[in-house]
Amino acid sequence: MEVKSRQRFKNGRFKKKMDVMDCNNNVDLLSEEEKSNELQMFENNPTSPDKATNIAVTEYSDILQGRRIIDLAYFAKMLQQGCAGCEEPLQLVGCVSERKYGLASIFQIKCHKCGNITSISSGKRQNDEKNGQGPFDVNVKLGVALLHAGIGEAIFASILAIMNIPCMTSGNMKKVERRAGSAIENLAKETCDVILKDEAEKSSDSLSLSYDAGWQKRGSGKNYNSLSGHASMIGLHTKKVVGYSVMSKTCRKCDVATKSGNTVPDHDCRKNWGGSSKAMEPAMAVNILNEIKEKGIFKER
Ligand SMILES: [Zn+2]
Ligand SMILES: [Zn+2]
Known part of the structure; x- marks a missing residue:
């Protein structure tokens, strides 16, 4: 040509x-x-x-x-x-x-x-x-891409519509996103375990970790009412994340079922906090430290 x-x-x-x-x-x-x-x-x-x-x-x-x-x-x-x-x-x-x-x-x-x-x-x-034969690679990648870009299925569908690429149903997109989500979570946990062991080996007597938390919604000066927050702990020697925690005050499935008066269906519920958003920060620190303690690597001073 x-x-x-x-x-x-x-x-x-x-x-x-x-x-x-x-x-x-x-x-x-x-x-x-x-x-x-x-x-x-x-x-x-x-x-x-x-x-x-x-x-x-x-x-x-x-x-x-x-x-x-x-x-x-x-x-x-x-x-x-x-x-x-x-x-x-x-x-x-x-x-x-x-x-x-x-x-x-x-x-x-x-x-x-x-x-x-x-x-x-x-x-x-x-x-x-x-x-x-399992799922197509491109569909698996789509799940990871949606999570990585932080966009929902509606936005992705509108991008494809303009690009003139036939789209998949929103239900299927949610499915591939969930499948990718659980795989990423498992990988994150495995990685944290490996780093924690490494950090413990490099530390002489006790673990030295730095910690910070954040929220998905910014505090305005008057309101600090984000519906979800996240936190991570980083090792002094490895400079990598040894543990993390995510807290959420709402769950869509629970809310919809409660509002309509139905029984809440069995689901992977992520609602794990009922207190104030600010109080998530110390609570997540305690969560991470407890998890580290349970792994038997925590060293008392
Ligand atoms: Zn032929
Ligand atoms: Zn729920």
Whole structure:
């Protein structure tokens, strides 16, 4: 494919990308010219099957719309591996249907040589010991990304909508976020244990730790009423976190059930504080120290 130079207006000024792009935000993967060339190639192919039904052409405009998140190396390799029937390399223009799994897709691609249909996914899946094939990598990463960026599913869905990327349901997004959350929590706890042992070995007689707490809502001078707070302790020698605590005054599931008069369903409740927000700070310090004590590493002076 030849690289086009930037387009210019008659007066010689360069056209901005926006001038060149389709203003309906409905930009296809290929320009009109490139697309018709690709279709032409497909139609002129002497081995092309079902020319009468014209499947590839009609399905092309119906299916390959908008944008997708693709693991390029994996996808290219799968296309190269080719047809399950005759091993002829596959072309994306032969896609006859697409099944969405969150942000991942499985494309059914028709071989232009033998007509066999081969399924190719847009990215790798994780191994699941129970069920064999686990969730798609891209969906797992989404859970981590939502937590890392600190945004909710509504904001992410609106970003994808503008980008013209098909989105997953908010319920599924919450699921992947929760799955990532528990994995990150376990990792944080394991890391703290390792650092605490290291700190204890480097300390001569007692542990020297620094401590600070913070709240998610800033105190205004009059009100110090944040609904949640967090704290961490850092070792003097390792300069790493040996313990942390998070406190929350509310839980959405509990609140909704209580307001509607229903019994509270069994859930991973994070409401663990009923006092004032300011009092969270000493309480979290005590929590962390008690946890360290329980681990049997705490050294009395
Ligand atoms: Zn084939
Ligand atoms: Zn709750």
